[in-house]
Amino acid sequence: MKKYLLICSVALAMNVNAQATEGINYQAVVRDLTGAIIANSPIGLKLVIRQTTATGTIVYSESFAPFSNDFGLVNVVLGQGTVISGSFPTINWGADAYFIEVSADVAGGTSYSLLGTQKMMSVPYALYAKTSGNQFSGDYNDLTNQPSIPTATSQLTNDTGFITNPNDADADPTNEIQTLQLMGTGLSISGANTVDLSSIDTQLSEAQVDAYVANNGYLTTEVDGSITNELQTLSVSGNNITLSNGGGTIAAPAPVLNNTGGRISICSGNTAGGAGWTVYDATTIRLIVSTAGCAYTATPRYFTSIGGLGSHFELIGADAIYSPSTTSFTVYVKKRDGTALVPADAVAGSWYLNWQGIGN
Numbered sequence: 505m506k507k508y509l510l511i512c513s514v515a516l517a518m519n520v521n522a523q524a525t526e527g528i529n530y531q532a533v534v535r536d537l538t539g540a541i542i543a544n545s546p547i548g549l550k551l552v553i554r555q556t557t558a559t560g561t562i563v564y565s566e567s568f569a570p571f572s573n574d575f576g577l578v579n580v581v582l583g584q585g586t587v588i589s590g591s592f593p594t595i596n597w598g599a600d601a602y603f604i605e606v607s608a609d610v611a612g613g614t615s616y617s618l619l620g621t622q623k624m625m626s627v628p629y630a631l632y633a634k635t636s637g638n639q640f641s642g643d644y645n646d647l648t649n650q651p652s653i654p655t656a657t658s659q660l661t662n663d664t665g666f667i668t669n670p671n672d673a674d675a676d677p678t679n680e681i682q683t684l685q686l687m688g689t690g691l692s693i694s695g696a697n698t699v700d701l702s703s704i705d706t707q708l709s710e711a712q713v714d715a716y717v718a719n720n721g722y723l724t725t726e727v728d729g730s731i732t733n734e735l736q737t738l739s740v741s742g743n744n745i746t747l748s749n750g751g752g753t754i755a756a757p758a759p760v761l762n763n764t765g766g767r768i769s770i771c772s773g774n775t776a777g778g779a780g781w782t783v784y785d786a787t788t789i790r791l792i793v794s795t796a797g798c799a800y801t802a803t804p805r806y807f808t809s810i811g812g813l814g815s816h817f818e819l820i821g822a823d824a825i826y827s828p829s830t831t832s833f834t835v836y837v838k839k840r841d842g843t844a845l846v847p848a849d850a851v852a853g854s855w856y857l858n859w860q861g862i863g864n
Contacts, residue, residue: 526593527583534576534610541576546612551582552605553595558621560603564590569612740779743794771798771861777812777854781837781847788838789845795861800830804863808835812855833859 530551534542552565566585570578582604583592595602602624607616644650683694689702708716737748746753756776775793784790798804806825826834835857839845 527581529579530582530604531577531579532606534572534578534608541572542610543572543574543576545572545610546570547572547578548609548611548613548616549578549580550588550607550614550616551580551585552607553582553590554603554605554621555600557601558603558605558623562589563595563602564592566592567614740776742780745776769798769800769804769862769864771795771800771804772859773797774858775856777856778851779856781850781855783847784836787842787845788836789847789850790834790836791850791857792832792834793857793859794832795859796831798830798861800861800863802864803828803830804861806833806859806861808857808859810837810855810857812850812853814853 534545534547536542547568547570549568549570550565551568553563554560555563565588566582567588568580568585570580572578603621604624605621606619608619609615609617679695682696685692685694689700690698691701692698733749736751739746739748740756743756744753745756773793773795775791780791780793781789782791795804795806806828808825824835826836837845837850837855
């Protein structure tokens, strides 16, 4: 009946010193698949060390041919078997994780069957210390060729202006520390004198100011003798915006026309605040809104809303469209209580219309 090898317990121990060969004691109990001990039998054993993972790079492998004892125990020393590959002394145990892979032949030969792989859970510290023996211990006194460290200021070379003698001329190392203080026009330094700054005039004269601004392109005189005629006023009339004092007039942008892709087009715009309002009668003002920029071919449906800085909530009829055409419409506004309403009221409230036309 064929026997099977089962490693059911493992013990690792260190065996390394300066005189002895390096190694790790490895012990296992050999049983068959029924759990019976395989005693006093030759066992072919192969141990492999893999780096990083259980299937990682093989850094060392070797074989053994031990006999199990009366209790089924086999004892070998990893690192002292027959080398298959690698070098046991050069393994850097502190550089990575390592795994031991076990294969065996219960007939004592070399037809090994893989039994399993397990991580070496603790670093072989003696081997790790051996590979780290030439590193700095952390103690300065362990260094060779120690540099000389000065222990007194007199040992320093005074070539950078440092004071190497703590006793200065008056034997007081603190009286060179001074403080500045300004009181009125007097500037004082502690332990010394005071300077009167009253003779220093920091205020520029009128001529100096004029010379400064003139040299930097600023106006210093009025050519026409008037300091107010540079002030100008903006005004709006219909779609035109004018700047006073000959500043010129420009036309406001035409209303925006959005073509939706069919026969219906949407055109929208708004009037300037307070602009364009005229008297209709004693209690009513009106605003004629130009929509010529929309280029309607037929009278569209217009919609409006009124806005401003205030008081427009008192108005009625702001959403009523009168005299609509392809190029304009009219809006009439009057107060609810029937009292007089004039264009100046629209200017004061900055009333304006938002409008939208839908058509062809």
